[in-house]
Amino acid sequence: MRVLFSTYGSRGSVQPMAGLAVRVRELGAEVRVCAPPDEEFAELLAAVGVPVIPTGAPVRPLVTTVTPGSAAGLAQRAADLMAAQFEAVAAAAEGCDALVATGPLPVTAGARSVAEELGIRYVHASHQPVVLPSPYRRPPARRGRPLPPDVTDNRALWDLDAELANAMFGEMINGQRASIGLQPVDNVRDYAFTDRPWLATDPVLSPWQPTDLGVVQTGAWVLTDERPLPDGLVAFLEAGAPPVYVGLGSTPVSAPKDFARVAVEAIRAQGRRAVVSRGWAELALVDDQDDCFVVGEVNHQALFRRTAAVVHHGSGGTTTTVALAGVPQVVVPQGADHPYWAGRVVDLGIGAAHDGSVPTAESLSAALGTALTPETRARATAVAGTIRTDGATVAARLLLDAVGQG
Secondary structure, eight states: OEEEEEEEEEHHHHHHHHHHHHHHHHTEEEEEEEEEHHHHHHHOOOOOOOOOESSSOOOOHHHHHSSSTTTTTTHHHHHHHHIIIIIIIIHHTOOOOOEEESSSHHHHHHHHHHHHHTTEEEEEEESSSHHHHHHSSSSOOOTTTTTOOOOHHHHHHHHHHHHHHHHHHHHHHHHHHHTTOOOOOOOOHHHHHHHSSSSSSOOTTTTTHHHHHHHHEOOOOOOOOOOOOOOHHHHHHHHHOEEEEOTTTOOOOSSSSHHHHHHHHHHHTTTTOEEEEOOOTTTTOOOTTEEEESSSSHHHHHHHTTTTTEOOOOHHHHHHHHHHOOOOOOOOOOOOOTHHHHHHHHTTTTTEOOOOSOOOHHHHHHHHHHHTSSHHHHHHHHTTTTTOSSSHHHHHHHHHHHHHHH
16 A cells, blocks of 8 residues: 655644654555655655655745745745646656645645546645634635635635635636646635545644534644754753743744844743754844753754743644643744644643734743743643644554545
8 A cells, every 4th residue: 555645834744744654654554755845854754764755846945035924926836836736746646545635725736636636545634723614713814815804704704715715726726637637626625625634633732623524633643753862952951950942943033133032031031041943033042151052953852841941933733742741831923823822822721822923021021931830830741641642643544444445
């Protein structure tokens, strides 16, 4: 049995797919992953022995140069992403029994079309719930297509979202489908999602309320990281009390030097040392004092367990990793699904959420003050024990059972 995984996005899209691919391989299937050609993703997949087919343009230059929320150049980027599915992904899917896809709509709509052409099983996967239609929340706004603020009926807004998706991508996907002899689709979003999408999030951190959509929540797809921490970082950790980690992952900010300065000042105001992660925002140390240490790509699973708290942007992957470590977190949401995860951290009592994306030293210090209380620490430890660690195994078995029955 052969399974192809297609993903496009930052590390939060690639790493969970790698986690699932490893589990599927352990159950006896042959696996391969189509992923962006960024060097860090190639290294991540090579480290776990999963073959990778570079697909599309590198993500990091795109993420770090496009103005947040801007629709400039969106049509061409979407067309290129979709074309990559019909070309590189279609070629890689030859001889496969299933195709699992995640990422932006041009990716998943294209991937399902490829699976349809080849007559193989297709699964849509989401690593956060906010894009899946639900009467319990508003849909996220699409770039350049804001939702009417005066409409409060969520069902009506999701219907409008489907119309916007058709307007943005309908002609594009149907042109590609026609080129391989497939009939047009009249609802791009729902076609890509299917009526039974998989939600790869933890049911405690991210409970899904049942809807008309047959969502299958598997638990988060965690890729176990066994890399040792760098010697210099270990020496820093052992030289004093547990520090506060601050990092923005794959999220850039408009003023990274200011963000790093504010974060370090806030951490120092709480009497703590700091570990600063460069990330795609290129955060850096603000001075040469010995209470701060800067890191690049490291094993977060190992590092977070040795911190007093973690300050981050609020992606699903980072939120889950911190929660599993059992330490408090402060979310400074920068966009996308970040406000959702910030809300979940507050609702669960495992940390604090900063109000807005641009903190001051005072506002971030106040949030840290909440996170660093013994009560928050105890709650974070308790919640860690309730989070599932078998999500990728659950999904792997579901996938292979479905293909075997198909």
